[in-house]
Amino acid sequence: MTTIQKKIWLLVSVVLLIMGVIWLTLTYYNQKTQEQSNEILQRYLRMNEVTSASQQMITDLNNFLLNPTINQKKQVERSIHHIEEVQQDVAQLRNAENEFSVTNYIHLIDSLIETTNRSIMFSEEQEMEGSTNEFNEANRISKYISEMTLTILDRELKTYNLVYRDIIKQSEELEKLGIWLLLLITVVLLLATYWFSLSITRPIHQLTRAANELSKGRFNEQIQVKSNDEIAFLAKTFDEMRININDLIVEIQQKAQLEHELQQSKLLLKESQLKSLQSQINPHFLFNTLNTLSKKAYLDGAEETSDLLVSVAGLLRYNLKRIDRSVTLFEEVIVLNQYMEIQKARFTDRLKFESYIDESCLHVKIPGLTLQPIIENAVIHAIEPEEDGGTIFFSIKKNGAWIIIEIEDSGKGMSQEKMEQLLKGRIVPSDGHSTGIGFQNVVKRLELFYGMENLVTIDSQEGRGTKVIIQIPNSLEEQYHDEASNC
Known part of the structure; x- marks a missing residue:
């Protein structure tokens, strides 16, 4: 050195x-x-x-x-x-x-x-x-x-x-030589002095800029000082201090994030337990009653009524038992079709449902009761208020390493402010139509399940309908699914 x-x-x-x-x-x-x-x-x-x-x-x-x-x-x-x-x-x-x-x-x-x-x-x-x-x-x-x-x-x-x-x-x-030598000495000394001062001041300036960046809270930028003297040792020590501080900040942030996620998980668990308790009023008696009515309707020749009762029983059973575990997209699609059969019986020709499903994607794991609340929001806010009803488009397709799920309705759409409120969970249903698993609940459970953020986006404008887009990884290790499903 x-x-x-x-x-x-x-x-x-x-x-x-x-x-x-x-x-x-x-x-x-x-x-x-x-x-x-x-x-x-x-x-x-x-x-x-x-x-x-x-x-x-x-x-x-x-x-x-x-x-x-x-x-x-x-x-x-x-x-x-x-x-x-x-x-x-x-x-x-x-x-x-x-x-x-x-x-x-x-x-x-x-x-x-x-x-x-x-x-x-x-x-x-x-x-x-x-x-x-x-x-x-x-x-x-x-x-x-x-x-x-x-x-x-x-x-x-x-x-x-x-x-x-x-x-x-x-x-x-000789006199001329003396003049030229004097000029040469002056130039050489100026260059040597400039080089000498630059070799000292440049590392100090670099170290000063790095200190200013640290004072602004930018701890991710590496401190690099091009020198081979004591200042380089000082810069190296300073960079090690930056790394230690940055690691400490990251550790604190991770702990805060874990505490926040744990708190959210506790709230979601309490909410799901409360809703489960509210809906589990003698479920076996209710299931047996619906099955009895379904068989009675079938014997009486009311096959459509029998199918509707079967769908209601399956949907109720799924809602009560699948919310705390992971399921496949195949199971979600089945219960979604059962839900749509019930809504078609309710709205008759006012409700049109179109779907496109890539069957190669149906093996992917997903938190239980993810799609039905979104479809339910579309029915409540886009179909029910309209006298002529509307159409709901549902699709599952593959895009590289991602599975893209799109749910689009032909309703009146919503403003940008309302979309932000919906994603942040600031809109709370007050009409009693919801299953109890709100939109923000779905978003949070997806983020906790996959360990990622921004999996759900909304594309909407007032007067042209709303599209909810869910993108999930194409594959996850089974162990991770099991750990996430137990959260």
Whole structure:
């Protein structure tokens, strides 16, 4: 993990590296220019040293001739030794351009030394005329050396004119290089500073946005911070805290939902038990009576009356015993047909019932007494109030993984507000026609049975009828059916 302290040291290292590179570059160019300048200067100094040495030697020789002592002779010998050293230095200045001139220059120095030695020799032999002639010759050679020095220096100046210009040009380029390096340093430092600040501020901004989202109660969004320093560790810890809080909230919601569903189940159970108690007034006596009347009507030739009594007995038996358990759609359809036979006998031609049933769907489990209350609502609110009656359409069909049950009537329909009230259980029947299993009761039992919501929808408009649509899963595990049926 890269820490913020490491990032700071990295930035300092980059700055030091750039400064080091600039220092080395400037030092290199400065050293190179200085070496060229020193080389040329040394050439001039050596040439000038020859002139000075030759003149000094003439002076020392003159002093010796005027006062031929041992000390004066030693001084002349030192001058000769010095000019010989200078001669060796001048020999190193020889190149292709000045080889001829420097060679003659060296020969002149040799001639000066020889003439000086002969003058000393003639002086020691007391040949004053010869000594004076040699001195005059040495003085002439010294002057010629001075003139030739100036000539060679002038030629050197012309030869190194381009070198001087190169040095000036290099100085100008070095100045430009310094400006460009200054700009480069500025740009690099700005970029490095921006990158460094961004690597710290961006994760902090991301963490701030995540904190704002959490303050708004949005605990489902993951906290992601793109960093590899201490801020990333802080973000990871912050995300773990978010997960723990979210899990706690979900757990509380689930507990509240379970408590709500348990309360609803208790209310539904109490309601069903109450309705069951109200309707179970000596049921065996009532069933036996209806069966007796059915047989009596059949013996008397009233077959329709007999069938009607059988339907009433079957419907009553189903209502009393099937509400607390799951049944198949096949059983629901049978009792639905029995109910419609009773209503057709009541309304005769005023009631028309049309159905379409996909028999491959009839094996599916469903809570008992689910379809009859919805059909009953359609009869009460769509058929009974109309003088000419109406039509009820019933269908069961398969749609992929779902079974779609549709119950549609040709009544006057209802408003959007009334549909919402019906789905929320705010409309309570007051005319005594209902079986006691209200519409909201059916909706709740379906949700509890399948563990899903929004299984029932209503499509209606005022003046064009009402359609109730129930969608249920095509298959459920038998164990789940058993557990749901025991709720």
